[in-house]
Amino acid sequence: MSIDHSKFMTDLPADDLDKLRTISDSWADGVKTNLMEQIRRGHDELRRIQTAQQSTRTQIEAVKAQHQSLKSERDSKAQKLEKEWLAKQAEVEELRGHIDSLKAQMVNSVEQSRSLDPQIDSLEKELLQKQNDVKMQKGVNTVLQSKYQSLLGLRIEAMEEEDELQFFMNNIDASDYDREVSFVLTLHDDYCVKNCNPKVPKEEVDGIISELKSSHEFGSFLKQMRSLLKSRI
CATH class of the missing domain: 1.20.5 (Single alpha-helices involved in coiled-coils or other helix-helix interfaces)
Structure with a gap:
């Protein structure tokens, strides 16, 4: 059942209607606010x-x-x-x-x-x-210029080989003063004695050569070789 508000509104007194409108406006303002x-x-x-x-x-x-x-x-x-x-x-x-x-x-x-x-x-x-060689040459020169040349009957000859000398010595044999002993000395690279006449033991010659290498005393070398060769006559 529907209510006719317009009829209801018209049935209200004017004062109530104004109040209602005021309330409605106030509510609307509140809602709006x-x-x-x-x-x-x-x-x-x-x-x-x-x-x-x-x-x-x-x-x-x-x-x-x-x-x-x-x-x-x-x-x-x-x-x-x-x-x-x-x-x-x-x-x-x-x-x-x-x-x-x-x-x-x-x-x-x-x-x-x-x-x-x-x-x-x-x-x-x-x-x-x-x-x-210089020392040896000095030794040879000394021997050649000394009294040993005459006393030992020493004679030195150059060999065909440039570095070889042959030594001859006499006055060794009491029964024959002209008898000679000899040997060849090689000066190249190292001292070496060969072609001994008379023949002598190699180890004894090596000992004399070893001493010559260390001392370079050529006079002593000749004396030792003379004694060695004389011992084999």
């Missing part, structure tokens, strides 16, 4: 949210900028470190090349030294031999 307040609060909340979003966006941009700055700084440091590392590597390679060059020079020097060792040894032997 409440709605407006809610709308205002909604706008305020929206502005707050927008402000917060803007602040967040600003913070994000700041973080991005800081991140980009840190990234650029990191990349710059990385590039600097890489350049320094490459420079150090270049220095290491240069030093390594220098060391390898020095090693090669050292090896080459050692090889050259080793290759020169035989020549040095040969030159030392040659020098020693020449020194010995």
Whole structure:
């Protein structure tokens, strides 16, 4: 069953109708005011949210900028470190090349030294031999110029070989003063006695030669050879 409000409204007294209208208007104003307040609060909340979003966006941009700055700084440091590392590597390679060059020079020097060792040894032997030859020649000259030449009946002849001398000595045999004993002395490389007349034991000759090599006393050598040859007559 529906109620006819218009009939109800017309049935009300004028005062009640005014009161009802006043109440209705007051309620409508309250609803409107409440709605407006809610709308205002909604706008305020929206502005707050927008402000917060803007602040967040600003913070994000700041973080991005800081991140980009840190990234650029990191990349710059990385590039600097890489350049320094490459420079150090270049220095290491240069030093390594220098060391390898020095090693090669050292090896080459050692090889050259080793290759020169035989020549040095040969030159030392040659020098020693020449020194010995000089001493021997001085000894021969001394003997030739001394009284031993006449007392020992000494006579020296050069052989066909350049470094060989043949020695003759007499006044040995009491029954025959003209009888000669002889031997050949080789001066090349090393002293050597051969062709002894009369023949004598090799080990005894070697002993006399060994003493000559150490002392280079040629006069003593001739005396010992004379005594050795005389003992075999």
